[in-house]
Amino acid sequence: MAKIETLDANLFYGDFHALKNISMQMEENTVTALIGPSGCGKSTYLRLFNRMNDLIDSTRITGQILVDGEDIYRKNINVDELRIKVGMVFQKPNPFPKSIFENVAYGLRVNGEKNKSYIEDKVVQSLKQSALWNEVSDKLTKSAFELSGGQQQRLCIARALAISPSVILMDEPASALDPLSTAKIEELIHELKKEYTIVIVTHNMQQASRVSDYTAFFYLGELVEYGQTVEIFTKPKLKHTENYITGRFG
Amino acid sequence: MTHLDTELIKLKHQLFEMWSLVISQVETSREALMNFDKGAASEIAFKEKMVDTYELKIDRECENIIALYNPVASDLRLTLAILKINTDLERIGDFARGIARFVKKCPKESINPELLKVCQFDDLIKNAIEMLNDAKSSLEHENTRMAVSIFSHDDFLDDVHHNSNKIIANYIKKHPDEIDEALNLHSIIRKVERIGDHCSNIAEEIVFYIEAKVLKHSGKIKTV
Structure with missing residues (x-):
């Protein structure tokens, strides 16, 4: 069974048909990159999996969107529980105006966790998993805003990991970072896929080819080509994909 | 047209210039051997230096393109194909030089025309x-x-190379005093046969670039 799956997924913003009949399966412990020009629907598609599109007025969704085989748009689904299972990291680091420790502990606390030593263990574990522990272990009480952009982004990843998701959605997680911080995030993605299923939106072709196992090319709301990254970047099946990845688009 | 397109066109242009030079080397080596023209043989040695310069330049250009432009798909296949064709062409140039060297050093004025003929x-x-x-x-x-x-x-x-083994062995038996000449001819035939092998490698690289198919080590079943 696929970890994440969409069957004929359509999404409308009012009259605008943003996603058109997208059927795709993503296996557990893989990294899938979503690529395509701005406005092609890749971020909209990513946000299907934690129901972030619900926050936008006049959104209408048809088709099936499954996580662990469960239709996440069926009635009575607990969206908070879904967002524990499906974490998200955004383009710009968005730490809360709290200490480093409290940023990571936040998700646990709002979900009702009271056990102090459990929270401490989880914070340390998450910071280690996000490759930030060595840099912040002696300043956990300092404000998260004192960290660099790259460190803030890894803090946001630690915050997402703390509530034990099984899927992590990343919307251009390194686009605002310098090359060194980008390399750390990419290395982290490589490590994290051992335990998590990762879907990443990126405009950076080299990043998509470096970090992902599978790549999906979107254009005007349609899934043009989806396959193993090595195939997409060496011998794509469609000329349209080839034109995009080689920069001869349009 | 992208910047990478411009670079790839320049790279192809350099490869074709080198290619023409190598073709003329092999043509001249034929003239040198068939006519025992030592002047033509000297010309090949001069051209070899130019071929070597092209080889280094094309190697460096390929390295730069990979490092600076991160080519993918057909762009990557073209760059890799050119990198390999470059090596094949340089080797072909070396074989032409080998033939020229024999003509220059040979004390005789010709190779027995009858032997050349039967060896095709x-x-x-x-x-x-x-x-x-x-x-x-x-x-x-x-x-x-x-x-x-x-x-x-x-x-x-x-086939010609294979048949020449027997022909030359028989010739040596009949003309033991011409053993050096016969063995040199055998070595030259082997060089030309190797030129053919390198041309086949080049053809495989061209198919790899255009069709993304790998024909290497596919035996005789080579189709597109």
């Missing part, structure tokens, strides 16, 4: 030159059918 030497080297020209045209016109036709020429070269 002229047909052999003409076929090798045709293979080189066809390979160049097939890349220029991105024509994989033409590239694949090169493999049948290579079969002919292999």
Whole structure:
């Protein structure tokens, strides 16, 4: 069974048909990159999996969107529980105006966790998993805003990991970072896929080819080509994909 | 047109210049041997330096393109194909130089024309030159059918080389005083046969670039 799956997924913003009949399966412990020009629907598609599109007025969704085989748009689904299972990291680091420790502990606390030593263990574990522990272990009480952009982004990843998701959605997680911080995030993605299923939106072709196992090319709301990254970047099946990845688009 | 397109066009242009030079080296080596023209043989040595310069330049350009432009898909295949064709062409140039060196050093004024004839030497080297020209045209016109036709020429070269073993062995038995000349001719035939092998490699690279198919080590079943 696929970890994440969409069957004929359509999404409308009012009259605008943003996603058109997208059927795709993503296996557990893989990294899938979503690529395509701005406005092609890749971020909209990513946000299907934690129901972030619900926050936008006049959104209408048809088709099936499954996580662990469960239709996440069926009635009575607990969206908070879904967002524990499906974490998200955004383009710009968005730490809360709290200490480093409290940023990571936040998700646990709002979900009702009271056990102090459990929270401490989880914070340390998450910071280690996000490759930030060595840099912040002696300043956990300092404000998260004192960290660099790259460190803030890894803090946001630690915050997402703390509530034990099984899927992590990343919307251009390194686009605002310098090359060194980008390399750390990419290395982290490589490590994290051992335990998590990762879907990443990126405009950076080299990043998509470096970090992902599978790549999906979107254009005007349609899934043009989806396959193993090595195939997409060496011998794509469609000329349209080839034109995009080689920069001869349009 | 992208910046990478411009760089790839420049790279192809350099490769075709080198290719023309190598074709003329092999043609001149044929003239040098058939006419025992030592002047022509000297010309090949001069051209070899130019070929070597092209080889280094194309290697460096390929490295720069990979490092600076991160080519993918057909762009990457073209860059990799050119990198390998570059090596094949340089080796072909070396074989032409080897033939020229024999002509220059040989104390005699000719190789027994009858022996050349029975060994089909002229047909052999003409076929090798045709293979080189066809390979160049097939890349220029991105024509994989033409590239694949090169493999049948290579079969002919292999047959001539194989047959020459027996012919030359018999010749040596009959003319033991001409053993050096006969062995040198055998070595030259082997060089031309190797030129054919390199042309086949080039054809494989052209098919890899255009069709993304790997024909290497696929035996005789080489189609597109």
